[in-house]
Amino acid sequence: MRTRERAERLLAAVTAALPGGPHADAARAASERVVRVAQAPVSVALLAEGDDDHVVSHHLWPPLLGGGAPALTPRRSTLGYVTAVRLRAVARERAAVRAVSVSFLDRAGIARCRSRLLDRLGDGPASAADWPQALAQARRLWPAADARCRAGLTELVALHRAEVFAEHLLGVEGVPARLDAVHQATMPFHVGGAAGGVAPFPDATAPGPYEPGTELTESVLHRVFPVVRRVTVEVDVPHDRWPLADEPLDLIDLPVLAPHLRTGRADLLIEDELGAASAAVLLPGARGDAERAVRAYPQLTVLTGPGSAALRAGAPAPAPADDLRAALLGAGRDAGRAARATRAHAAHLDLRRVLRATVAALDEEPPAAPPPPPAAQERLRDLVGRIGTELTALIDDVGRGVAGPEARLDGGMTPQDAVTQRVVARVHAWPQWAVLFAAVAEQHVQPGDGFDREDPPARPDVFEATFRATLRELPSVVGEVVDATVAAWRQRRSPRLGPLKAVLLDDVEPARERGDGDGRDAALTTLRRAVQLDWLTHAGPADGASPADADAARQAFPLAPDRPLPWHDPHGPGRHQATVMRVRRELVEAVRRLAVEGLAVEQARRVDAIRHALRELRAALPRTDAEIRALAGVDPGVEPDPPQVLARRVEALLEEDDLSSRAEEDNRMSRTAEEGR
Secondary structure, three states, X not given: OHHHHHHHHHHHHXXXXXXXXXXHHHHHHHHHHHHXXXXXXXXXXXXXXXXXXXXXXXXXXXXXXXXXOOOOOOOEOOOOOEEEEEEEEEOOOOOEEXXXXXXXXXXXXXXXXXXXXXXXXXXXXXXXXXXXXXXXXXXXXXXXXXXXXXXXXXXXXXXXXXXXXXXXOOOOXXXXXXHHHHHHHOOOOOOOOHHHHOOOOOOOOOXXXXXXXXXXXXXHHHHHHXXXXXXXXXXEEEOOOOOXXXXXXXXXXXXXXXXXXXXXXXXXXXHHHHHHOOEEEEEOOOOHHHHHXXXXXXXXXXXXXXXXXXXXXXXXXOHHHHXXXXXXXXXXXXXXXXXXXXXHHHHHHHHHHHHHHHHHHXXXXXXXXXXXXXXXXXXXXXXXXXXXXXXXXXXXXXXXXXXXXXXOOOOOOOHHHHHHXXXXXXXXXXXXXXXXXXXXXXXXXXXXXXXXXXXXXXXXXXXXXXXXXXXXXXXXXXXXXXXXXXXHHHHHHHHHHHHHHHHHHHXXXXXXXXXXXXXXXHHHHHHHHHHOOHHHOOOOOOOOOOXXXXXXXXHHOOOOOOOOOHHHOOOOHHHEHHHHHHHXXXXXXXXXXXXXXXXXXXXXXXXXXXXXXXXXXXXXXXXXXXXXXXXXXXXXXXXXXXXXXXXXXXXXXXXXXXXXXXXXXXXXXXXXXXXXX
């Protein structure tokens, strides 16, 4: 915690001392790394070893988390991905999943996996520098390969196909997903099975990547799973069972160690996670492969977990899980805290090396060298460019998302289905139907005395009046549906604007405190509207004639106004209740047709209105250097300080950091001495 606070103070001071440019950016990146490392959750790796096709840790969660705990990992073994179960203690009685997200390999990680797969197949990584070479080698190896080799080649081709599908996801962290979709999308890996005999060629390439922002459904995850690096499952656990305070604990469930499930990609993920973990639990006990795996990482604190039989016993034998929980909260958490402190200290030393290198670089710059542009100005320029890109994407997508094939309400219903549902409900609620169906006896409408009274109604004009009243409600019905469609589209697009909104709050809003001016206020208002889309839902009332107009209503009314209704004849076949239902269907269809036509008109009008508003907003974004500088609070009349003056300022900050470090060490030694006495 103290290391993080020192890094944050140093970052603030360096930001104030350096006007911007590459030196300030390097210092900021190094400081942010210190803060990120110091805030990292304590993590303990779970390393399972077994000979069956079932994930050993699947049996761990109920006894470890308590009764009713959800299944966090699938029951069957997979090609290999990492599940990070992040525990957070809350005041509740049982564990529950709060959120699930997926993180993906970047291109460098995929290249390492490709090389490892080829290396395991006996064709070294140096001979396949890119995918065309790797796939060519796979084709040459396939005819003479045994079942194990063919399974590896199949995984190699699947890795390439997944990279193509996931082009817009590579290196992305924390993409939301559903846990059931993750489990259903996992891919069983059996050497000698279907994967061992069916050639993956010539389908070695995918037709193209998914669009940016594609939802991670089961089918999407199945195609991109070979490039999934980690699935993070955030779980709320009872505080009385897991006294974690405000410090989360990550249990990193690694791919199972089994000879017939080992792949180069899975081994690489295991190595990366063990290298970053501070402790490891061996499941279902210390055995050969697991012991050899952890022996390569002497910094790991090894915790022996319960045996497989004890885990599968479940609730009747919870003692082994209780012992494991105590070890995790004791030795595991202590090791994690110590490792985190060590890494944070190393990152802080790296920050100091960056600052010393900055001092040396500034001293070597000529005094007359033009200063780099201020960091605030460059960040704002980048922010405005990103906002403009997102507005363009919104303009391109609004047609598909509001009036096209992707238009959906919040619950997944199409606008046309929603309008139809509302129309059916309204027509079925007409009072005439209650009178008619109440008059049905033995499946026939029983008339009043000589049909002289409208009980049941026998003239179409009774329905026509209600028909006209329903048509007058259609504009509001259509408007509500389109509003809901726009709101759902906006909700789907808003997560892309979240990072931009955060940057706006962090970098632009503080500029209001530095000077004033109408131009800056107008620019801030424009940027705020561009990163929050609440104002897009309502676009004003629809124009044009209403279907309730007399002529339109008369033409749309499906019943002949001068003919009595079919059940008026006490002896005719029209008295059957099926006739009543047929007439009701005709009236429903007449209203529905007008509603759907009105929906199409209103959707087109709303799309045009939203596009016009977004285009105006995009045109109003600050573009010129003067606008950007004013928004950043940069005074163009201030003479920049010489590089050597900036170097002395950074040196002073390093000296202050040294004094702070020595003071903390003196206080620590004093406390230790007092505790010794």
